[in-house]
Amino acid sequence: MASTQDSNDTAPLVLIHRLPRFNISFTHWLRPKFYPLEPSDPSYATLAPSARVLLPVGPTPVDSGTLDLFPAVECVVGSSAGLNHIDLAECRRRGVRVTSAGEAFSDDVADYAIGLLIDVLRRVSAANRFVRAGLWPVKDEYPLGSKLGGKRVGIVGLGSIGSRIATRLEAFGCVIAYNSRNKKASVPFPYYTNVHDLAASSDALIICCALSNETHHIINKDVLTALGKKGVIVNVGRGALVDEKELVQFLVRNEIGGAGLDVFENEPVVPEELYALDNVVLSPHKAVATPESFAAVKEVIIGNLEAFFSNKPLLSQVKSE
Amino acid sequence: MASTQDSNDTAPLVLIHRLPRFNISFTHWLRPKFYPLEPSDPSYATLAPSARVLLPVGPTPVDSGTLDLFPAVECVVGSSAGLNHIDLAECRRRGVRVTSAGEAFSDDVADYAIGLLIDVLRRVSAANRFVRAGLWPVKDEYPLGSKLGGKRVGIVGLGSIGSRIATRLEAFGCVIAYNSRNKKASVPFPYYTNVHDLAASSDALIICCALSNETHHIINKDVLTALGKKGVIVNVGRGALVDEKELVQFLVRNEIGGAGLDVFENEPVVPEELYALDNVVLSPHKAVATPESFAAVKEVIIGNLEAFFSNKPLLSQVKSE
Structure with a gap:
């Protein structure tokens, strides 16, 4: 060759x-x-x-x-x-x-982030599992998902990907806010200087900032606590932006609402505790692909x-x- | 009570x-x-x-x-x-x-339709299965999905739900056309008088029209053939809008690209042949829920x-x- x-x-x-x-x-x-x-x-x-x-x-x-x-x-x-x-x-x-x-890659990553968010909120992958397991004719009741419209979505990193995510979310009627290194001029969405405050005011966080020493584990225990029991995390950035051990614990203990994860701290290893959870969507770092x-x-x-x-x-x- | x-x-x-x-x-x-x-x-x-x-x-x-x-x-x-x-x-x-x-229900159904379309095109549920099966560390290669932006999406039924689907698709950079009983005034998208011609000009069809004697099996063998090998069907309308037996055959024989189905002809029965397919997303009539x-x-x-x-x-x- x-x-x-x-x-x-x-x-x-x-x-x-x-x-x-x-x-x-x-x-x-x-x-x-x-x-x-x-x-x-x-x-x-x-x-x-x-x-x-x-x-x-x-x-x-x-x-x-x-x-x-x-x-x-x-x-x-x-x-x-x-x-x-x-x-x-x-x-x-x-x-x-x-x-x-x-x-x-920006459009594809933005599309995938929206796909993960809809999937977690509306339980698409979970519904798919439910049907494929043959449960529909047996169990009449199916747990409801949650509406996307009106949700307060916090975007962590409003760069090339984050701004495309915002454009898409607007079409769904979401309420958008963001955190990034600096406030962006000519952006109409509320800016939060730190992720904790953004999380406290959001129903979902989409993580799409660059990984650096400053952003390593930017989503930590405090941020997850601020996001709250019904909050959803979507990560299409890098695994190490999130303190994965904490995230797993929050998910296992039902202390946040769900997660859509395309990236992990130690790829291709995915924490096995997540396999058992119905409110988590796992993807092999393919948002760009x-x-x-x-x-x-x-x-x-x-x-x-x-x-x-x-x-x-x-x-x-x-x-x- | x-x-x-x-x-x-x-x-x-x-x-x-x-x-x-x-x-x-x-x-x-x-x-x-x-x-x-x-x-x-x-x-x-x-x-x-x-x-x-x-x-x-x-x-x-x-x-x-x-x-x-x-x-x-x-x-x-x-x-x-x-x-x-x-x-x-x-x-x-x-x-x-x-x-x-x-x-x-219109916003929720529109959201779900977009969720199903992203899922089928970008293989979200399939990726989730792949990771949960522990295959990521073993199989390095993962089949690529397909980009949403630029896709020609044909909407069958541009009513309250279809028009909301169009608004969302525009934010993703899709090229929209539609079929409905009548051409809509003040709608900028190309109108097709029949579904066959719409399918022939589309990469994906989203079915969201009312079920009536006129629309029963509106998606038939000819339409699926016109949609072609890479074409995707999303149905959030009613099962009987699609000739389900034909659809199953087209999917099994790889004669269309994939399907996202929230509705079926004989609910809650889902054709079992679909369970084996990786390019199909199945959902228990919950787009409204x-x-x-x-x-x-x-x-x-x-x-x-x-x-x-x-x-x-x-x-x-x-x-x-």
Whole structure:
């Protein structure tokens, strides 16, 4: 599969960096414009030190050790919406620019967040289980769900994804508020400076902010307590935004109303206590995953590479803090 | 529970009409303004012949035989959105007015339809099964769903529910078209005079029209063929709008893409072939069911009764064809 760069191949090198478990080649589409340099390439040892661009596949970590290995790297082209696997501070210190997937995944993640919220509130997956278990003809009564319209939904992180979630929720007649690092100008929704107060004023929280040292376990015991017994959590951000042990305890003890979780602290491990709960919807980190969004992210990556190698502004450069 | 109407009780009679399986009293909230006359009431035989209003519980049928039994009835106060269980032509012939639940259920049904569509397209329930079966750590690959944005969604029946579905779909960036008895003025979406042509131009069909002789099996073999291999069906209307045997065959043979079904031809029986399919979401006729919508329908019923007994226009009278 890996063809060595021959003397006529002047395509710019793109150093592919991947965890061993991501062992499928999905960078063939970079050719022939670019030369994806895989560790399996016979010329890897020769060429890698001169590569100016690093492309970490999915959540493959990029830290100071990685950057030490590839001293010529000037730009890390990310392929995901969240970049918590890339040490942004270290990149900044070294003058290495970083790009994200931009808005390629935003619509799909927003759609999925709404899907999870409707599912938990209206018990869609639970209804599906009920019917498939053959219970409908036997048990006439089925526990009611709860109406989406009029619900106060708190969005944690009103960026590219969060603002799309807000647009969708408005069409359902929800009452929206948000928390984010800063109050957004020209946003009509009430802003809360902290997640605790947002939770106390919300029937549901949708978590879609970036994971950083500041947002690690932003949803903790106090926030869950403030959300209350009927409150619902939807997480389409990163698992570690939520103190998962606490969340499991709150769910097991019926101290919150339910949860729709696409992400977990220790993926692909999901706390087994959740399997038994009817008010929880579990999903294998797939809010981003459609053929359409994958096509869009390839376009963003190619656009960033073209921009980099022609000294134009990058399409989706991550801003320094 | 049933207290006989005593000589001081001048509350107007409301004759409660119910299938034996709906044996729970949920008309106590009519008191004390009205006197709900149940078959179990000791005065039933004496009072029923003079009752001017009939309240059929849920889908309890009202046909010419029913109306023969209660000759004083001038108004049938329905408690559901669909009125296919009431013989509207026969009521019209006898000058009996009929009311529906009006818009009490419309938002909830629209929400649920969107929930089912996201679920089928993005495989939410299937993902939930996948995780709960412990497969995530084992099988790295998970079949992709499909993006909602840009999908051409055909709405069959653009009434109170269908128009709310359209509002929601617009926020997701869907391309909307519709079929209904007549083209609606002031609706921007393309109108198709027949469902076959709508299906041929759609990626998904959402069925939310009234069930009548004209719409029985409106989704038949030809329509499913026109919808095509990747097409998705969502039915929140009535089971008999779809030729269920054909639908099952199309799903089993992978001749359409998937289905989200809240209603079935022979409820509570669900064709068992569907249990094995991962691209089908099954739900026990609960799109209408939230505490909020039940409160709203009670208000509509009381409003109609008050209007009837004070000779004012009914709130949600069904128009004659």
